[in-house]
Amino acid sequence: MSVIDEVKQKLDIVEVVGQYATVTKAGRNFRALCPFHNEKRPSFFVYPEQQSWHCFGACNTGGDIFSFIMKKENMDFGEALRFLAQKAGVTITSRFEPGASTDKKEKIFQLNQTAALYFHDMLLNSPAGGKTRDYLTSRGLSLETIINFQLGYSLNSWEALKQYLTERGYSEDELLEAGLILATEEGKTRDRFRNRLIFPIKDNREHVIGFGARVLDESLPKYLNSPQTPVFDKSGSLYGINLAAAAIRQQNMAVIVEGYMDGITAHQNGFNNVVASMGTSVTEKQVNTLKRLTKNIVLALDADAAGEEAMLRGVGYENTLGAEVRVIVLPRDKDPDDVIREDVETWQQLLDGALPVVDYTFDMVISSLDLNTARDKSLATDRLLPVIIGMNDIVRQAHYLQKLARLVKVSERDLEVVLKKTRTNQDGRWKKPDQPPGQKTTPTIQRPFLPSRLEEDCLALLLQYPELKDKSGALLPEYFQNSENREIFTAWQQSGDLSSLESKLDTAVHPQLDHLINKNIHATPGNMDKRHDDYIRRLKLRFLRDLEVKREERFALEVELGGSGADLTRLEEEGIEASIQLREVFTQKLNKGSNKGDKKWN
Numbered sequence: 001m002s003v004i005d006e007v008k009q010k011l012d013i014v015e016v017v018g019q020y021a022t023v024t025k026a027g028r029n030f031r032a033l034c035p036f037h038n039e040k041r042p043s044f045f046v047y048p049e050q051q052s053w054h055c056f057g058a059c060n061t062g063g064d065i066f067s068f069i070m071k072k073e074n075m076d077f078g079e080a081l082r083f084l085a086q087k088a089g090v091t092i093t094s095r096f097e098p099g100a101s102t103d104k105k106e107k108i109f110q111l112n113q114t115a116a117l118y119f120h121d122m123l124l125n126s127p128a129g130g131k132t133r134d135y136l137t138s139r140g141l142s143l144e145t146i147i148n149f150q151l152g153y154s155l156n157s158w159e160a161l162k163q164y165l166t167e168r169g170y171s172e173d174e175l176l177e178a179g180l181i182l183a184t185e186e187g188k189t190r191d192r193f194r195n196r197l198i199f200p201i202k203d204n205r206e207h208v209i210g211f212g213a214r215v216l217d218e219s220l221p222k223y224l225n226s227p228q229t230p231v232f233d234k235s236g237s238l239y240g241i242n243l244a245a246a247a248i249r250q251q252n253m254a255v256i257v258e259g260y261m262d263g264i265t266a267h268q269n270g271f272n273n274v275v276a277s278m279g280t281s282v283t284e285k286q287v288n289t290l291k292r293l294t295k296n297i298v299l300a301l302d303a304d305a306a307g308e309e310a311m312l313r314g315v316g317y318e319n320t321l322g323a324e325v326r327v328i329v330l331p332r333d334k335d336p337d338d339v340i341r342e343d344v345e346t347w348q349q350l351l352d353g354a355l356p357v358v359d360y361t362f363d364m365v366i367s368s369l370d371l372n373t374a375r376d377k378s379l380a381t382d383r384l385l386p387v388i389i390g391m392n393d394i395v396r397q398a399h400y401l402q403k404l405a406r407l408v409k410v411s412e413r414d415l416e417v418v419l420k421k422t423r424t425n426q427d428g429r430w431k432k433p434d435q436p437p438g439q440k441t442t443p444t445i446q447r448p449f450l451p452s453r454l455e456e457d458c459l460a461l462l463l464q465y466p467e468l469k470d471k472s473g474a475l476l477p478e479y480f481q482n483s484e485n486r487e488i489f490t491a492w493q494q495s496g497d498l499s500s501l502e503s504k505l506d507t508a509v510h511p512q513l514d515h516l517i518n519k520n521i522h523a524t525p526g527n528m529d530k531r532h533d534d535y536i537r538r539l540k541l542r543f544l545r546d547l548e549v550k551r552e553e554r555f556a557l558e559v560e561l562g563g564s565g566a567d568l569t570r571l572e573e574e575g576i577e578a579s580i581q582l583r584e585v586f587t588q589k590l591n592k593g594s595n596k597g598d599k600k601w602n
């Protein structure tokens with residue numbers, strides 16, 4: 001859950017508004033004298049169910065908790081977020097701190113890019129890079145692949161990169177922060193990577209976020225990576241995602257291998273939906289990154305890594321992240337690089353035979369047991385039942401319960417009894433894989449968090465098809481109820497391209513921006529115009545209908561409270577005006593005849 005979602009969940013808009021105005025209950029909602037303009041009769045309403053507010057008076061506007069604080073405290077989105085996060089007791093991690101500003105990140109991207117080009121040049125053109133070139137050739141890599149992955153070589157020197165970059169105006173502090181040099185005990189600095197093959201690690205927007213480096217001799221460590229920096233978090237990054245994203249989306253499947261060379265060899269052989277985890281265990285963050293592109297994930301595990309723990313994590317990802325995880329286990333002592341280079345067919349067969357992670361877990365547990373003995377039957381039940389309990393999907397749960405019953409030759413009904421008992425003990429909850437046991441979570445207001453699909457799809461379309469920009473005049477910021485989306489939309493209106501858009505936005509909104517840029521909305525150049533018009537019309541309809549409902553509620557309330565005749569007439573007129581607008585949008589829809597039977601307003 002993002003910080004923004006967490007803040008929304010923990011704070012109640014009625015309480016927040018209550019800090020600035022006296023709110024009184026009015027039916028299922030609340031009303032107050034507008035805190036933004038002077039008035040005698042309250043025309044400011046708070047809607048707890050929607051967690052929104054609206055002023056029907058001079059302001060004639062509304063929004064959510066963030067826009068309320070932005071307006072009231074005169075803050076931008078990021079400031080309002082930090083302000084509210086503090087009230088909610090939500091910790092904002094360092095990457096959201098002002099310290100890691102967009103400017104700073106941009107600087108590190110530039111620095112890394114310059115370094116990557118330098119390493120690349122050393123590999124291709126320097127005499128010292130000859131041995132590394134030979135090594136890559138011996139591993140079967142083509143020049144095209146070397147260029148696509150921008151592979152590089154760091155000279156056998158403690159100073160070469162530092163010198164190159166400082167001559168180009170970068171300071172040692174900047175180099176340190178990017179992790180390209182490190183401080184020695186004598187208070188000096190030196191290059192981090194020396195005499196190594198360099199793998200620049202990029203994000204899906206082609207920013208160089210860090211580096212991996214491999215030795216070519218026997219020295220240790222064999223692999224070295226950039227440290228954690230404001231732009232690099234190894235546990236959340238996937239090597240090759242910049243080259244794989246399109247294929248992953250297209251094939252609706254991602255394959256995760258472990259090593260850099262595994263990923264590169266896969267791509268060279270046409271398996272373009274492959275990314276590398278750069279470590280033995282795949283993390284929740286990595287799966288989450290991929291989930292924006294596909295929900296079908298295949299883990300290619302080497303025989304040693306495919307332990308029970310890895311499997312349980314895989315099952316956990318299915319439940320917590322809603323991804324479908326399948327597993328292929330490589331022949332002993334071989335990695336994907338070997339398998340693919342030996343025979344592409346074998347690799348394809350492995351992929352085709354990938355087993356759902358739960359089935360694989362069953363196989364693995366069962367293979368070590370003798371199910372003819374009572375002891376092993378109960379061991380199998382002990383290990384597999386928790387996996388079944390953890391499933392969110394009851395159909396799958398029933399399927400695997402049947403499977404377990406068959407394997408241990410116990411009736412399903414008996415297993416269900418055990419299952420129910422265990423479930424009561426466990427409170428029916430599956431622990432998140434990365435959550436330490438016994439960790440206490442602070443109580444939250446239980447409110448379903450529903451991201452608006454319509455808003456997101458519309459924004460994703462605009463971001464992915466910049467040519468639509470000229471046609472989007474009819475779209476208004478107030479059509480976006482979600483502040484993050486509204487923020488992104490407003491910044492998009494004011495910016496020329498994606499990178500300037502990103503620099504306009506607070507870093508806290510970047511995850512949502514990433515999500516939208518990568519969101520698969522099944523749009524094509526052929527249907528994008530129709531989609532675009534349709535989204536705008538539906539957003540407008542939703543906006544107007546929502547307003548109409550609010551007006552009607554308010555009208556009923558005024559009648560109940562014995563409002564003056566003039567007030568009521570004015571409200572009625574406003575209502576009529578709104579219905580006319582609404583009817584116009586409806587008519588527009590009928591004329592176009594699009595989306596027959598479309599009942600989804602949201």
Ligand SMILES: [Zn+2]
Nearest residue numbers: 034037055059
């Ligand atoms: Zn007002």
